Amino acid sequence: MYPGDLLIIGGAEEKCHGAEVLSKFVELAGGSESIIGILPTASEIPDDVSSDYVKTFGKLGVKDLHVLNIKHRREAEDPEVCRIVDSLTAVFISGGDQSRLADIIGNTKLHMKLAERWKEGMVLAGTSAGASIMAKHMIVASDMKQNEDKLKIELGRGFGFMDYVLIDQHFSQRARFDRLLSAIADNNEIIGIGIDENTAILVRNNEFEVYGEHQVLVMDGKSSDYIDISTSKNGSEELTISGFRLHTLTAGYRFDLTGRKLLLKKGVSQNED
Amino acid sequence: MYPGDLLIIGGAEEKCHGAEVLSKFVELAGGSESIIGILPTASEIPDDVSSDYVKTFGKLGVKDLHVLNIKHRREAEDPEVCRIVDSLTAVFISGGDQSRLADIIGNTKLHMKLAERWKEGMVLAGTSAGASIMAKHMIVASDMKQNEDKLKIELGRGFGFMDYVLIDQHFSQRARFDRLLSAIADNNEIIGIGIDENTAILVRNNEFEVYGEHQVLVMDGKSSDYIDISTSKNGSEELTISGFRLHTLTAGYRFDLTGRKLLLKKGVSQNED
Numbered sequence: 001m002y003p004g005d006l007l008i009i010g011g012a013e014e015k016c017h018g019a020e021v022l023s024k025f026v027e028l029a030g031g032s033e034s035i036i037g038i039l040p041t042a043s044e045i046p047d048d049v050s051s052d053y054v055k056t057f058g059k060l061g062v063k064d065l066h067v068l069n070i071k072h073r074r075e076a077e078d079p080e081v082c083r084i085v086d087s088l089t090a091v092f093i094s095g096g097d098q099s100r101l102a103d104i105i106g107n108t109k110l111h112m113k114l115a116e117r118w119k120e121g122m123v124l125a126g127t128s129a130g131a132s133i134m135a136k137h138m139i140v141a142s143d144m145k146q147n148e149d150k151l152k153i154e155l156g157r158g159f160g161f162m163d164y165v166l167i168d169q170h171f172s173q174r175a176r177f178d179r180l181l182s183a184i185a186d187n188n189e190i191i192g193i194g195i196d197e198n199t200a201i202l203v204r205n206n207e208f209e210v211y212g213e214h215q216v217l218v219m220d221g222k223s224s225d226y227i228d229i230s231t232s233k234n235g236s237e238e239l240t241i242s243g244f245r246l247h248t249l250t251a252g253y254r255f256d257l258t259g260r261k262l263l264l265k266k267g268v269s270q271n272e273d
Numbered sequence: 274m275y276p277g278d279l280l281i282i283g284g285a286e287e288k289c290h291g292a293e294v295l296s297k298f299v300e301l302a303g304g305s306e307s308i309i310g311i312l313p314t315a316s317e318i319p320d321d322v323s324s325d326y327v328k329t330f331g332k333l334g335v336k337d338l339h340v341l342n343i344k345h346r347r348e349a350e351d352p353e354v355c356r357i358v359d360s361l362t363a364v365f366i367s368g369g370d371q372s373r374l375a376d377i378i379g380n381t382k383l384h385m386k387l388a389e390r391w392k393e394g395m396v397l398a399g400t401s402a403g404a405s406i407m408a409k410h411m412i413v414a415s416d417m418k419q420n421e422d423k424l425k426i427e428l429g430r431g432f433g434f435m436d437y438v439l440i441d442q443h444f445s446q447r448a449r450f451d452r453l454l455s456a457i458a459d460n461n462e463i464i465g466i467g468i469d470e471n472t473a474i475l476v477r478n479n480e481f482e483v484y485g486e487h488q489v490l491v492m493d494g495k496s497s498d499y500i501d502i503s504t505s506k507n508g509s510e511e512l513t514i515s516g517f518r519l520h521t522l523t524a525g526y527r528f529d530l531t532g533r534k535l536l537l538k539k540g541v542s543q544n545e546d
Contacts, residue, residue, distance in 0.1 A: 175448030181521070215511050219519075226535060230523055238488050238523045242535035246492075246517040248454070250503055253513050262499060262515035 004090075004122045006161055006203040010169040010195030011095055011128035013212070015056045021200045021212045025125045026060045028202070029090030035064040037088045041104050042096025042129035046071065049094045057092075068110075076108035085113045088122060095128030098138055102156055111159060118161060131169045131195060136160040139168060139183055153183045153237075162203065165257065168194045171217060180219060185229060185239050188221030191257065199251075207263065209254045218247040220260050277363075277396045279434055279476040283442040283468030284368055284401035286485070288329045294473045294485045298398045299333045301475070302363030308337040310361045314377050315369025315402035319344065322367045330365075341383075349381035358386045361395060368401030371411050375429055384432060391434060404442045404468060409433040412441060412456055426456045426510075435476065438530065441467045444490060453492060458502060458512050461494030464530065472524075480536065482527045491520040493533050 005028050013021040029036055038053045040046035050067040057065055066084050068091070070076050085091070091114060093101070105111050118124050124134070132138040140156040155166075168180045171194030184192040195201060196214030210216050221227070226242035247262050249255060254263035264270050278301050286294040302309055311326045313319035323340040330338055339357050341364070343349050358364070364387060366374070378384050391397050397407070405411040413429040428439075441453045444467030457465040468474060469487030483489050494500070499515035520535050522528060527536035537543050 172451050175450070177448070177450040178445050213505055213507075213511075214509070215513075226537075228523070228526075232486055234486075236487070238486075239521045240488075240523045240526050240535070241519070241521050244519040246514070246519045248512045248514050250501070250511045250513045253501075262513070264499075 001120060002205075003161075004118050004120075004124060006134060007123070007125040007200055007211075008131045008134050008167060008195060008203065009125065009127035009200040009212075010131060010171055010197050010214075010216075012170065012173070012197035013127055013200070014198050015052065019056065019060065021198060022056060023060055024200070024202070024211050025090070025092065025123070026057060026062055028123045029062070032061045032063060034062050034089045035066070035087055036062055037066045037068050037085060037091040038094065039068045039070065039091055039130075040094045040096070041068075041070045042098060042101045042133070043094055044096065044100075046094075049096070053092060053094065070104060070110065073104055073108060076105045076110040079109065082109055082113040085110070085117055088117070090123035090125065093124070093126035093130030093133060095130055098129040098132040098158070099140055099156060101129060101133045102138075102158065106157060106159070114159065115161070124161060128169050131167050133158045135162040135165050135167050137166055137190065139166065139179065153179050153186075155183060164189060165191045165193055168192065170197055172196045172215060177217070180217075181241075181244075182237055182239065184219055184221050185227055185241055188224055188227060188244075191222075191260065192219035193217070194219070206257045207254055208257065209266075210249045210251050212251060214250070216249045216255075218249070218255055220245040220247070222260065274393060275478075276434075277391050277394045279407060280396070280398040280473055280484075281404045281407055281440055281468060281476065282398065282400035282473040282485075283404060283444055283470050283487075283489075285443065285446070285470035286400055286473070287471050288325065292329065292333065294471060295329060296333055297473070297475070297484050298363070298365065298396070299330060299335055301396045302335070305334045305336060307335050307362045308339070308360055309335055310339045310341050310358060310364040311367065312341045312343065312364055312403075313367045313369070314341075314343045315371060315374045315406070316367050317369065317373075319367075322369070326365060326367065343377060343383065346377050346381060349378045349383040352382065355382055355386040358383070358390055361390070363396035363398065366397070366399035366403030366406060368403055371402040371405040371431070372413055372429060374402060374406045375411075375431065379430060379432070387432065388434070397434060401442050404440050406431045408435040408438050408440050410439055410463065412439065412452065426452050426459075428456060437462060438464045438466055441465065443470055445469045445488060450490070453490075454514075454517075455510055455512065457492055457494050458500055458514055461497055461500060461517075464495075464533065465492035466490070467492070479530045480527055481530065482539075483522045483524050485524060487523070489522045489528075491522070491528055493518040493520070495533065
């Protein structure tokens, strides 16, 4: 038995014309046969967010939709919620603040149930905060301005469906290069993955493939031979790093997370090194 | 005879307390014996800019200052201006718009005189637009917002005191990572150098050393084995690149532009590879 597909979206995915990324999710979930749970817990306006996705997934042909409207930790411990998850083919985790997801759902029965069902093959998708929560570690700040003075980045615990990666979202659009670099400079075993808006990675067998409109950036510090983190007079973190490897990928290109290298589009022959 | 030092500043250098970067410039120029020319042509308010630097350099002990107030191309062809440059130990090029520098001074007698005197050892410094103009190629747009949709980057001709590098400035503060990456993806022989505000590189013998408060980022695509530049539906440029090398440096660290590698601070022993 293999774990289910993970579709990790950089936020602001197109919901009307085309809806390429969300169509891919519905296809992975089983198309018109899919039974999809919507988890809007990251948002402070979960009802609005849910009804948007209910409409969108309905237009994409999904007939069986369940809103998992978990607002408090005790609701995430409710066996009835877990029974609903047992019936699903896929769960979609909305945007908002990833800390809310961690605080309300982290280490509850619902979290365990999602992990159990994912290991059995259930599809999981997340956008924005729902993207960040997918890995074991995540950047906690929900929207830090990187144009202002650089700040020390804090990491928190995600849901743990991937390890040794750190996902950041709205990546080019919010110019988050510096914050992702700071985050992985502290632990250069971890691969940084910055996903642009209306763009997604589909993770399967420790590889991912890119879908959607823009870029995915991969930052790999494992082969670095020198890292020195210092703090300037005004408290901002300043980095000296040598030889980090950088890749960017557009739709169709793939990345090997074990070999830490770019793979060409399917059907294009690859030069092996 | 060796060319003079190049001090290339990422803009917004501190002019009062400390003034570390500008003090370094005055030291290189000859301290209290220096004869400094100020070139404010990049700015649309050259008189204000010049008088600021006259005050600042005066406070730093410089007694002999000449404002080269070149506003039109014919002034840059004036032999009298070139005679002034003959008397200088250093020239400081202000910020503004690098296209103005290229349009008004590029390929004039003044440009040739600056190059000639620099080759004889005259020190050159430039900040912001004055930093971008130093190399053979430069990013033309003076202040493109990278948070908005990515645009195709246009390159123009700089003064050519360095080759095979592209300088960008206000780098972390204006989140210019994407624009520098786009610019060098088109020509991966060129090393991209992004200099933060109140931070500078001192270039000498095809090495540079970092001075000032923040970071310098170096992007090197030479070892890349794959580059694919595409245009998305809305006209923005999207990149697939594999294996670019990335370095960041803080004060005291050095970079070998020939060997394309980070060098430790002076006095710290280097592991040779």
